[in-house]
């Protein structure tokens with residue numbers, strides 16, 4: 001999971017539709033009625049041109065071949081409400097609350113959400129009243145930089161990494177950031193076995209492409225170099241590359257490429 005681009009917006013026409021639908025829900029007086037109406041309106045509007053446009057714009061945030069913005073592995077085909085609509089019905093039609101996810105991540109997260117009330121991590125339960133004010137526990141990739149919260153275990157030289165996400169090294173277990181990290185990994189199931197296998201395979205691909213770059217670079221013209229870079233950057237699992245860039249100094253085999261080709265820091 002990586003921070004998503006911040007500069008993708010809806011066309012005005014469709015944003016206006018969403019805003020008017022959001023206002024419609026906000027005008028309802030009771031929370032339980034808001035939840036009910038929001039669920040029904042969501043179902044009936046999912047096939048509208050506005051939601052089609054939302055999907056196209058969300059797709060621009062995805063890596064690789066429309067990969068899920070949480071796990072980066074499976075195809076994204078569900079509009080996920082980062083703050084669940086059953087708890088925050090006013091955000092059912094809010095652009096900033098959307099992300100494109102796969103069914104498995106969306107299903108795993110479902111309507112789970114938690115807040116820090118004071119310093120206590122408190123799961124938000126469906127209720128007849130709106131959730132108490134508090135700070136979000138879940139790491140929201142539309143706002144937050146997951147790299148600040150997670151480390152990825154790449155091992156000593158990639159071949160021996162577990163490719164599990166861990167709370168960032170050095171965070172105290174009682175810290176807010178540690179708890180946010182642990183909670184997010186847990187409710188998204190980010191350490192499912194097949195995801196670790198996929199991340200390892202991506203890391204081995206990145207390494208192989210770096211060897212290829214080392215061999216071919218001097219024979220490539222400017223256009224071919226740009227193409228190589230574009231292909232490299234369009235790989236799924238972009239967060240694996242982010243973590244390699246953050247840890248290359250402790251990975252001797254990878255470090256040589258960064259010493260030889262400093263430009264790859266910007267890939």
Ligand SMILES: [Zn+2]
Pocket residue numbers: 068069070071072073074101102103104105106
């Ligand atoms: Zn997913």
